[in-house]
Amino acid sequence: DVKVTQSSRYLVKRTGEKVFLECVQDMDHENMFWYRQDPGLGLRLIYFSYDVKMKEKGDIPEGYSVSREKKERFSLILESASTNQTSMYLCASSLGRGQTQYFGPGTRLLVL
Amino acid sequence: GENVEQHPSTLSVQEGDSAVIKCTYSDSASNYFPWYKQELGKGPQLIIDIRSNVGEKKDQRIAVTLNKTAKHFSLHITETQPEDSAVYFCAAGGQGAQKLVFGQGTRLTINP
Numbered sequence: 001d002v003k004v005t006q007s008s009r010y011l012v013k014r015t016g017e018k019v020f021l022e023c024v025q026d027m028d029h030e031n032m033f034w035y036r037q038d039p040g041l042g043l044r045l046i047y048f049s050y051d052v053k054m055k056e057k058g059d060i061p062e063g064y065s066v067s068r069e070k071k072e073r074f075s076l077i078l079e080s081a082s083t084n085q086t087s088m089y090l091c092a093s094s095l096g097r098g099q100t101q102y103f104g105p106g107t108r109l110l111v112l
Numbered sequence: 113g114e115n116v117e118q119h120p121s122t123l124s125v126q127e128g129d130s131a132v133i134k135c136t137y138s139d140s141a142s143n144y145f146p147w148y149k150q151e152l153g154k155g156p157q158l159i160i161d162i163r164s165n166v167g168e169k170k171d172q173r174i175a176v177t178l179n180k181t182a183k184h185f186s187l188h189i190t191e192t193q194p195e196d197s198a199v200y201f202c203a204a205g206g207q208g209a210q211k212l213v214f215g216q217g218t219r220l221t222i223n224p
Binding site: 004033035040041042043044045048058059090092098100101102103104105106 | 113116118121144146148153154155156157158161201203205211212213214215216217
């Protein structure tokens, strides 16, 4: 079974803090994704990566950056957290183009 | 870019009845349409998908239909059971696309 793990299930941070969300997949998948999930808005793509050190902006990249130094790990970085970044963050991975995306359990982030 | 609309946002059905969730998409180049189920406290999990070379696909109590002309696709769940209660998301992606665009989600409740 594909396993996608996220470093934290719940996080509470202060406005202005730098926040790191980590995601690891164990199936040698090429593609990795970061989404945020908000009620009534579904899943919105923040960034994705199709190879080590490669990244592409999704639909809502503002206020976020990413890092992929190793194939199995994809990090989402909030340089200076703001209250409007309070959300559920979901990581996913897929073997290749047009392939099934497998999701992690999510990190619920609260920014105070 | 692609836009996916999903209806209804909430759906309540009696156990044993059928449930139908509908999605429309805007980009005629999209040809991959997965459906994900998200249970409480978990990440979304693929339950069925369809590609544009077929009009219908069935897997036990779950079926998906696709109308490319009208640019809409639907999820049908028959003989609903309490464990079908969850949030369901549709999504659309293009040929060999690395990214998916998700609908807003439908919260399905099965009443005993």
